[in-house]
Amino acid sequence: MQFRSLLRIAAPLALAAALTSPAFATDSKTMEASGPAAKAGVYVDDAAITAKVKAALLSEKDISALDVKVSTKEGVVTLSGKVDKPEAGVRALQVASAVEGVKSVQSELQVGTN
Template sequence: MKIARNIAMAVFAAATVFSVVGCSSTPTKESAGEYIDDAALTTKVKASIFNEPTLKSTEINVETYKGVVQLSGFVAQPADITKAGEVARGVNGVKSVKN
Protein backbone atom coordinates (compact mmCIF):
# COMPACT_ATOMS: atom_id res chain seq x y z
CA MET A 1 0.00 0.00 0.00
CA LYS A 2 2.86 2.40 0.82
CA ILE A 3 4.55 1.66 -2.50
CA ALA A 4 1.42 2.57 -4.47
CA ARG A 5 1.06 5.77 -2.45
CA ASN A 6 4.71 6.73 -3.04
CA ILE A 7 4.34 6.07 -6.77
CA ALA A 8 1.17 8.17 -6.93
CA MET A 9 2.91 11.02 -5.08
CA ALA A 10 5.91 10.84 -7.43
CA VAL A 11 3.67 10.95 -10.50
CA PHE A 12 1.74 13.92 -9.07
CA ALA A 13 4.98 15.77 -8.26
CA ALA A 14 6.36 15.15 -11.75
CA ALA A 15 3.13 16.36 -13.38
CA THR A 16 3.20 19.50 -11.25
CA VAL A 17 6.81 20.26 -12.17
CA PHE A 18 6.18 19.74 -15.90
CA SER A 19 3.07 21.93 -15.90
CA VAL A 20 4.88 24.78 -14.13
CA VAL A 21 7.86 24.56 -16.47
CA GLY A 22 5.54 24.46 -19.49
CA CYS A 23 3.98 27.80 -18.50
CA SER A 24 7.24 29.65 -17.93
CA SER A 25 8.73 32.04 -20.41
CA THR A 26 12.00 31.80 -22.31
CA PRO A 27 13.96 34.54 -24.08
CA THR A 28 12.11 33.71 -27.32
CA LYS A 29 8.71 32.63 -25.98
CA GLU A 30 6.18 34.37 -23.75
CA SER A 31 4.37 32.67 -20.91
CA ALA A 32 0.58 32.62 -20.96
CA GLY A 33 0.44 35.43 -18.40
CA GLU A 34 2.88 37.59 -20.35
CA TYR A 35 0.87 37.06 -23.52
CA ILE A 36 -2.30 38.28 -21.78
CA ASP A 37 -0.44 41.25 -20.27
CA ASP A 38 0.97 42.19 -23.68
CA ALA A 39 -2.46 41.94 -25.30
CA ALA A 40 -3.89 44.28 -22.68
CA LEU A 41 -0.95 46.66 -23.11
CA THR A 42 -1.42 46.67 -26.89
CA THR A 43 -5.07 47.58 -26.40
CA LYS A 44 -4.19 50.43 -24.02
CA VAL A 45 -1.61 51.84 -26.45
CA LYS A 46 -4.04 51.62 -29.38
CA ALA A 47 -6.70 53.41 -27.31
CA SER A 48 -4.25 56.15 -26.34
CA ILE A 49 -3.22 56.67 -29.96
CA PHE A 50 -6.88 56.66 -31.00
CA ASN A 51 -7.67 59.34 -28.41
CA GLU A 52 -4.86 61.56 -29.71
CA PRO A 53 -6.63 63.84 -32.23
CA THR A 54 -3.49 64.62 -34.24
CA LEU A 55 -2.82 60.96 -35.11
CA LYS A 56 -4.64 58.70 -37.57
CA SER A 57 -4.79 55.54 -35.50
CA THR A 58 -5.97 53.31 -38.34
CA GLU A 59 -2.61 53.73 -40.05
CA ILE A 60 -0.49 52.93 -36.98
CA ASN A 61 0.05 49.28 -36.04
CA VAL A 62 0.92 48.32 -32.46
CA GLU A 63 2.60 45.07 -31.38
CA THR A 64 3.86 44.24 -27.90
CA TYR A 65 6.34 41.61 -26.74
CA LYS A 66 7.28 41.38 -23.06
CA GLY A 67 6.31 45.00 -22.42
CA VAL A 68 8.22 46.39 -25.41
CA VAL A 69 5.88 48.18 -27.80
CA GLN A 70 6.66 48.30 -31.52
CA LEU A 71 4.92 50.90 -33.66
CA SER A 72 4.76 50.63 -37.44
CA GLY A 73 2.68 52.01 -40.25
CA PHE A 74 2.22 55.28 -42.06
CA VAL A 75 1.85 58.86 -40.82
CA ALA A 76 1.24 62.15 -42.62
CA GLN A 77 3.95 64.21 -40.95
CA PRO A 78 7.37 63.25 -39.56
CA ALA A 79 6.35 64.88 -36.26
CA ASP A 80 3.58 62.27 -35.96
CA ILE A 81 6.24 59.58 -35.51
CA THR A 82 7.57 61.34 -32.44
CA LYS A 83 4.07 62.04 -31.12
CA ALA A 84 3.02 58.37 -31.46
CA GLY A 85 6.13 57.29 -29.56
CA GLU A 86 5.43 59.81 -26.79
CA VAL A 87 1.83 58.65 -26.49
CA ALA A 88 2.91 55.00 -26.31
CA ARG A 89 5.58 55.74 -23.68
CA GLY A 90 2.91 57.47 -21.59
CA VAL A 91 0.92 54.26 -21.16
CA ASN A 92 1.44 52.60 -17.80
CA GLY A 93 3.30 49.29 -18.15
CA VAL A 94 5.24 50.09 -21.34
CA LYS A 95 8.92 49.26 -20.80
CA SER A 96 10.18 50.77 -24.05
CA VAL A 97 8.99 51.77 -27.52
CA LYS A 98 10.48 50.84 -30.88
CA ASN A 99 9.20 53.39 -33.30
Protein backbone atom coordinates in the same frame (compact mmCIF):
# COMPACT_ATOMS: atom_id res chain seq x y z
CA MET B 1 -11.21 -3.49 -3.82
CA GLN B 2 -7.48 -2.87 -3.62
CA PHE B 3 -7.49 -1.15 -7.00
CA ARG B 4 -9.92 1.50 -5.76
CA SER B 5 -7.82 2.10 -2.65
CA LEU B 6 -4.73 2.46 -4.79
CA LEU B 7 -6.55 4.86 -7.10
CA ARG B 8 -7.63 7.06 -4.16
CA ILE B 9 -4.00 7.40 -3.13
CA ALA B 10 -2.48 7.68 -6.62
CA ALA B 11 -4.77 10.40 -7.95
CA PRO B 12 -3.86 13.04 -5.35
CA LEU B 13 -0.17 12.14 -5.69
CA ALA B 14 -0.33 12.53 -9.47
CA LEU B 15 -2.02 15.91 -9.09
CA ALA B 16 0.59 17.07 -6.60
CA ALA B 17 3.38 15.93 -8.92
CA ALA B 18 1.84 17.78 -11.86
CA LEU B 19 1.48 20.99 -9.91
CA THR B 20 5.10 20.92 -8.78
CA SER B 21 6.55 20.04 -12.18
CA PRO B 22 9.05 22.43 -13.83
CA ALA B 23 6.32 23.81 -16.10
CA PHE B 24 4.76 25.46 -13.06
CA ALA B 25 7.90 26.05 -11.02
CA THR B 26 8.60 29.35 -9.34
CA ASP B 27 11.83 30.98 -8.32
CA SER B 28 11.67 31.17 -4.54
CA LYS B 29 13.65 34.44 -4.47
CA THR B 30 11.53 36.36 -6.97
CA MET B 31 8.35 34.26 -6.92
CA GLU B 32 8.18 34.61 -10.71
CA ALA B 33 6.79 31.76 -12.76
CA SER B 34 9.02 29.99 -15.23
CA GLY B 35 8.37 27.73 -18.17
CA PRO B 36 5.14 27.71 -20.19
CA ALA B 37 3.14 29.36 -17.42
CA ALA B 38 5.42 32.40 -17.48
CA LYS B 39 5.30 32.64 -21.27
CA ALA B 40 1.52 32.62 -21.18
CA GLY B 41 1.61 35.47 -18.70
CA VAL B 42 3.93 37.45 -20.97
CA TYR B 43 1.62 36.93 -23.95
CA VAL B 44 -1.37 38.11 -21.93
CA ASP B 45 0.56 41.14 -20.66
CA ASP B 46 1.75 41.97 -24.18
CA ALA B 47 -1.80 41.73 -25.56
CA ALA B 48 -3.05 44.02 -22.79
CA ILE B 49 -0.27 46.55 -23.46
CA THR B 50 -1.04 46.49 -27.19
CA ALA B 51 -4.73 47.14 -26.49
CA LYS B 52 -3.91 50.01 -24.10
CA VAL B 53 -1.55 51.63 -26.61
CA LYS B 54 -4.13 51.35 -29.41
CA ALA B 55 -6.79 52.89 -27.17
CA ALA B 56 -4.44 55.72 -26.20
CA LEU B 57 -3.62 56.39 -29.86
CA LEU B 58 -7.33 56.48 -30.73
CA SER B 59 -7.80 59.35 -28.31
CA GLU B 60 -5.21 61.47 -30.12
CA LYS B 61 -6.77 63.68 -32.79
CA ASP B 62 -3.51 64.28 -34.66
CA ILE B 63 -2.75 60.58 -35.08
CA SER B 64 -4.63 58.34 -37.47
CA ALA B 65 -4.72 55.32 -35.19
CA LEU B 66 -6.03 53.17 -38.04
CA ASP B 67 -2.80 53.77 -39.97
CA VAL B 68 -0.52 53.00 -37.01
CA LYS B 69 0.04 49.34 -36.21
CA VAL B 70 1.04 48.33 -32.69
CA SER B 71 2.84 45.16 -31.66
CA THR B 72 4.30 44.24 -28.30
CA LYS B 73 6.87 41.64 -27.32
CA GLU B 74 7.96 41.30 -23.70
CA GLY B 75 6.87 44.88 -22.96
CA VAL B 76 8.67 46.41 -25.94
CA VAL B 77 6.18 48.20 -28.19
CA THR B 78 6.81 48.61 -31.91
CA LEU B 79 4.84 51.20 -33.88
CA SER B 80 4.68 50.78 -37.63
CA GLY B 81 2.62 52.18 -40.47
CA LYS B 82 2.22 55.77 -41.64
CA VAL B 83 1.68 59.15 -40.05
CA ASP B 84 0.91 62.39 -41.91
CA LYS B 85 3.55 64.55 -40.23
CA PRO B 86 6.77 63.96 -38.28
CA GLU B 87 5.12 65.58 -35.25
CA ALA B 88 2.42 62.91 -35.31
CA GLY B 89 5.10 60.22 -35.19
CA VAL B 90 6.78 61.87 -32.22
CA ARG B 91 3.44 62.18 -30.45
CA ALA B 92 2.63 58.51 -31.14
CA LEU B 93 5.93 57.51 -29.50
CA GLN B 94 5.17 59.73 -26.50
CA VAL B 95 1.67 58.31 -26.11
CA ALA B 96 2.88 54.71 -26.37
CA SER B 97 5.71 55.19 -23.89
CA ALA B 98 3.30 56.67 -21.33
CA VAL B 99 1.22 53.47 -21.21
CA GLU B 100 1.64 51.39 -18.07
CA GLY B 101 3.74 48.28 -18.61
CA VAL B 102 5.63 49.61 -21.64
CA LYS B 103 9.37 49.06 -21.21
CA SER B 104 10.41 50.85 -24.40
CA VAL B 105 9.03 51.93 -27.77
CA GLN B 106 10.55 51.31 -31.18
CA SER B 107 9.47 53.23 -34.25
CA GLU B 108 9.10 51.81 -37.72
CA LEU B 109 6.75 54.66 -38.64
CA GLN B 110 6.94 56.28 -42.04
CA VAL B 111 5.93 59.86 -42.73
CA GLY B 112 3.71 60.36 -45.73
CA THR B 113 0.16 60.36 -46.96
CA ASN B 114 -1.80 57.19 -47.55
